[in-house]
Amino acid sequence: MRVLFVCLGNICRSPTAEGVFRRLLEARGLAHRMAVDSCGIGPWHVGKAPDPRAQEAATRRGVDLSGLRARQLAADDFDRFDVLLAMDHDNLEAIEAQRPPHSRVPARLFLEYAGHPDRAVPDPYFGGDRGFDEVLDLIEAASRGLLEEVEAYLEPGP
Numbered sequence: 001m002r003v004l005f006v007c008l009g010n011i012c013r014s015p016t017a018e019g020v021f022r023r024l025l026e027a028r029g030l031a032h033r034m035a036v037d038s039c040g041i042g043p044w045h046v047g048k049a050p051d052p053r054a055q056e057a058a059t060r061r062g063v064d065l066s067g068l069r070a071r072q073l074a075a076d077d078f079d080r081f082d083v084l085l086a087m088d089h090d091n092l093e094a095i096e097a098q099r100p101p102h103s104r105v106p107a108r109l110f111l112e113y114a115g116h117p118d119r120a121v122p123d124p125y126f127g128g129d130r131g132f133d134e135v136l137d138l139i140e141a142a143s144r145g146l147l148e149e150v151e152a153y154l155e156p157g158p
């Protein structure tokens with residue numbers, strides 16, 4: 001299974017989701033059975049590490065984001081992943097606008113997995129530090145929900 005997290009800049013929300021979800025997979029011994037990545041819609045931060053505020057908030061919860069680097073959503077992402085998980089409605093719209101005609105990969109709001117069918121992970125970039133903790137609370141909840149679906153889907157294996 002291959003999962004791509006998508007936000008606007010790929011320096012706050014989606015790298016946080018990538019780090020949190022990967023750590024959950026590692027804790028369950030499932031990391032080798034899934035591909036997890038993140039990207040952004042916009043070009044502004046390509047090549048940069050996650051925002052220091054996102055890194056600090058994640059570090060406080062035992063998640064290291066320092067090795068991640070921002071990239072933009074690319075046409076081949078629609079072939080390389082089994083699901084695209086958007087942080088907010090604008091991200092979802094941008095994904096659909098860039099979808100190649102042949103692509104059938106599902107794109108959904110990530111917080112569906114936290115039991116919030118229409119809710120967004122708020123963009124913390126222009127806010128204060130507390131926004132990053134709220135982002136982490138939401139992302140941790142959705143990551144646990146996603147993990148449950150993945151565990152039900154993946155058969156026991158090596």
Ligand code: 4NP
Nearest residue numbers: 007008009010011012013125
């Ligand atoms: P992200 O946050 O989408 O969660 O990575 C943002 C980062 C940068 C910008 C907007 C949102 N920006 O406008 O540069």
